[in-house]
Amino acid sequence: MKLxxxxxxxxxxxxxxxxxxxxxxxxxxxxxxxxxxxLNADLLPAVERRRTGSTVKMALSVGQEALASAARPVDRxxxxxVSSGNDGDVINDICITLAGAERQVxxxxxxxxxxxxxxxxxxxxxxxxxxxxSLCAFDWSFAIGLLEAATQLHVxxxxxxxxxxxxxxxxxxAGIRPVHQPFGTALLLTRDRTQQSMARLELTxxxxxQEISRMGDAAxxxxxxxxxCASALPLLAALARAQPGSVTLQRNANQTLSIEVGTx
Amino acid sequence: xxxxxxxxxxxxxxxxxxxxxxxxxxxxMRSGLAPCAFETVRLDTHVxxxxxxxxxxxxxxxxxxxxxxxxxxxxxxxxxxxxxAVTAAREKYGPARVGVFIGTSTSGILETEIAYRHRDADNAxxxxxxxxxxxxxxxxxxxxxxxxxxxxxxxxxxxACSSSAKAFGSxxxxxxxxxxxxxxxxxxxxxxxxxxYGFGSLGLLSPVGCRPxxxxxxxxxxxxxxGMVLLEKAPVQGAANSxxxxxxxxxxxxxxxxxxxxxxxxxxMAMQQALASATLQPDAVDYINLHGTGTRSNDATEDxxxxxxxxxxTPCSSTKGWTGHTLGACGAIEAIICALAIDRSFMPxxxxxxxxxxxxxxxxxxxxxxxxxxxAMSNAFGFGGTNCSLVLGQARL
Numbered sequence: 193m194k195l196x197x198x199x200x201x202x203x204x205x206x207x208x209x210x211x212x213x214x215x216x217x218x219x220x221x222x223x224x225x226x227x228x229x230x231l232n233a234d235l236l237p238a239v240e241r242r243r244t245g246s247t248v249k250m251a252l253s254v255g256q257e258a259l260a261s262a263a264r265p266v267d268r269x270x271x272x273x274v275s276s277g278n279d280g281d282v283i284n285d286i287c288i289t290l291a292g293a294e295r296q297v298x299x300x301x302x303x304x305x306x307x308x309x310x311x312x313x314x315x316x317x318x319x320x321x322x323x324x325x326s327l328c329a330f331d332w333s334f335a336i337g338l339l340e341a342a343t344q345l346h347v348x349x350x351x352x353x354x355x356x357x358x359x360x361x362x363x364x365x366a367g368i369r370p371v372h373q374p375f376g377t378a379l380l381l382t383r384d385r386t387q388q389s390m391a392r393l394e395l396t397x398x399x400x401x402q403e404i405s406r407m408g409d410a411a412x413x414x415x416x417x418x419x420x421c422a423s424a425l426p427l428l429a430a431l432a433r434a435q436p437g438s439v440t441l442q443r444n445a446n447q448t449l450s451i452e453v454g455t456x
Numbered sequence: 457x458x459x460x461x462x463x464x465x466x467x468x469x470x471x472x473x474x475x476x477x478x479x480x481x482x483x484x485m486r487s488g489l490a491p492c493a494f495e496t497v498r499l500d501t502h503v504x505x506x507x508x509x510x511x512x513x514x515x516x517x518x519x520x521x522x523x524x525x526x527x528x529x530x531x532x533x534x535x536x537x538x539x540x541a542v543t544a545a546r547e548k549y550g551p552a553r554v555g556v557f558i559g560t561s562t563s564g565i566l567e568t569e570i571a572y573r574h575r576d577a578d579n580a581x582x583x584x585x586x587x588x589x590x591x592x593x594x595x596x597x598x599x600x601x602x603x604x605x606x607x608x609x610x611x612x613x614x615x616a617c618s619s620s621a622k623a624f625g626s627x628x629x630x631x632x633x634x635x636x637x638x639x640x641x642x643x644x645x646x647x648x649x650x651x652x653y654g655f656g657s658l659g660l661l662s663p664v665g666c667r668p669x670x671x672x673x674x675x676x677x678x679x680x681x682x683g684m685v686l687l688e689k690a691p692v693q694g695a696a697n698s699x700x701x702x703x704x705x706x707x708x709x710x711x712x713x714x715x716x717x718x719x720x721x722x723x724x725m726a727m728q729q730a731l732a733s734a735t736l737q738p739d740a741v742d743y744i745n746l747h748g749t750g751t752r753s754n755d756a757t758e759d760x761x762x763x764x765x766x767x768x769x770t771p772c773s774s775t776k777g778w779t780g781h782t783l784g785a786c787g788a789i790e791a792i793i794c795a796l797a798i799d800r801s802f803m804p805x806x807x808x809x810x811x812x813x814x815x816x817x818x819x820x821x822x823x824x825x826x827x828x829x830x831x832a833m834s835n836a837f838g839f840g841g842t843n844c845s846l847v848l849g850q851a852r853l
Contacts, residue, residue, distance in 0.1 A: 302654030312840025
């Protein structure tokens with residue numbers, strides 16, 4: 193399946209936005225992990241913003257950046273949200289409450305506990321009535337989200353915004369589900385080549401599992417293996433290099449997805 | 457869209473385990489709802505609970521997946537010849553050509569809720585607690601994939617109460633794009649404390665069992681269950697007629713996290729897009745299975761949306777009085793109830809509903825009606841303003 197990338201966004205420790213991260217991802221500048229820069233969720237009305245945590249802000253922040261750098265309006269694009277699980281802070285709060293005597297769950301926490309909470313806030317922020325889906329495939333969520341976006345382009349849309357994010361879980365969840373660093377990325381994907389296209393992708397579901405791609409830089413490789421959605425990093429690095437290349441991602445426990453990256 | 461055939465489907469809910477038991481409960485106006493006695497829950501509400509004794513442990517070699525949610529999935533996979541049909545499809549197409557698309561809202565979160573009661577002095581969860589294969593949203597899709605040894609595209613869709621309706625959309629696109637030849641499309645959700653106490657905190661739980669569209673309706677009843685469909689491009693060989701997915705419509709309210717758009721704008725768009733995707737006019741639809749949760753605002757909003765698209769003469773009902781609101785599973789369960797209505801020529805009424813709210817304008821069925829259904833629509837709307845409508849119909853071969 194062929195598709196085009198019009199813009200990319202990234203947020204992680206030491207990677208603040210695509211323009212500031214491109215040279216690092218391309219290996220032209222050293223990666224220096226630094227605390228995550230404040231997340232920008234100013235699309236969302238203040239009253240709603242106060243109800244959200246870092247997971248929603250991460251998703252909105254990268255989504256907003258990808259549309260802004262493509263100079264596209266925020267309300268005209270279908271969206272695919274992927275993450276490897278629900279908002280860990282919210283689930284932790286609810287489970288602590290439910291393990292106690294009173295079991296008074298906060299209504300806001302409850303509606304924020306759904307996997308599609310970021311998508312719901314995205315709708316409120318952008319006033320977009322276009323379809324939005326929220327998917328999970330555990331550690332392989334990014335690859336499956338890319339496949340979902342690609343099939344949407346193949347079947348019935350000219351553009352789709354893919355938003356992928358995972359935030360560290362608090363204890364005690366972190367003890368059994370370690371997510372070491374925050375990470376978010378977004379790709380604005382189009383069916384046809386546009387004037388702004390930065391790369392062409394061709395996806396293949398491998399019939400036999402291939403060796404998956406890793407990051408050459410040790411610190412970036414730590415970031416990749418420390419956050420499920422950071423499995424996107426080798427693809428982002430290929431986009432940053434703007435040279436033909438190929439990337440292989442895990443798409444479930446035993447299978448891989450190969451991506452040929454072509455230049456424009 | 458190109459019609460896709462529901463070559464086998466299976467259902468399990470508090471109303472009935474299997475298609476025949478479900479159809480019988482509908483015909484006999486026998487609800488699956490009962491006063492809540494689930495786990496340690498102390499809430500004045502009714503639930504649609506599947507009896508614990510039918511929820512057998514998952515197959516031994518998949519024991520890491522064992523949890524209430526996956527037990528419900530397994531129960532459904534074992535009904536109505538479903539597992540044999542999937543096994544045959546795997547042989548026919550190969551394991552890499554069969555996809556898995558399962559909608560769930562809370563997956564196996566009950567395991568985590570219980571594990572939190574057993575944190576040790578260092579705030580650690582018990583050593584035998586398995587997160588990935590129980591609580592994680594993907595667990596149920598991973599379980600179904602492992603149950604049949606499949607390796608096609610596999611995902612959990614989690615858009616609250618529209619999850620398993622939207623699973624049909626993703627599956628249809630994957631098939632259209634040539635990434636798989638057949639798909640298991642389903643929905644599974646199970647009772648847990650998060651949803652019971654969560655909906656309780658929103659003041660949305662009915663104390664008496666939900667009464668969709670009733671003048672006295674006072675909230676939802678939470679249910680659990682599963683629906684599974686084997687979707688293929690071609691009908692079963694030799695079948696005289698077959699039920700097909702004809703259209704899917706999806707939209708976003710862009711309004712509020714837990715309250716639908718007051719004019720039902722997103723719901724209307726989803727229904728219109730489902731009709732457009734099926735290339736049908738509204739008057740082609742014989743019956744609509746409403747989302748119809750039984751809250752004051754949801755039903756009133758859906759009434760406006762349905763009337764705006766269909767006028768006031770299309771028979772419709774909510775079947776949540778039988779099953780309760782099965783959340784992420786309701787899209788699949790109610791699509792299968794539509795398939796049953798088409799296959800067995802009846803329109804379900806609305807158990808528990810006594811007096812139709814006079815403010816409602818749509819043609820709401822309280823009693824069952826024995827009448828052929830050729831084309832049916834199923835609506836599923838959820839938190840976050842997510843909407844999905846499906847069109848199913850009889851395809852003459």
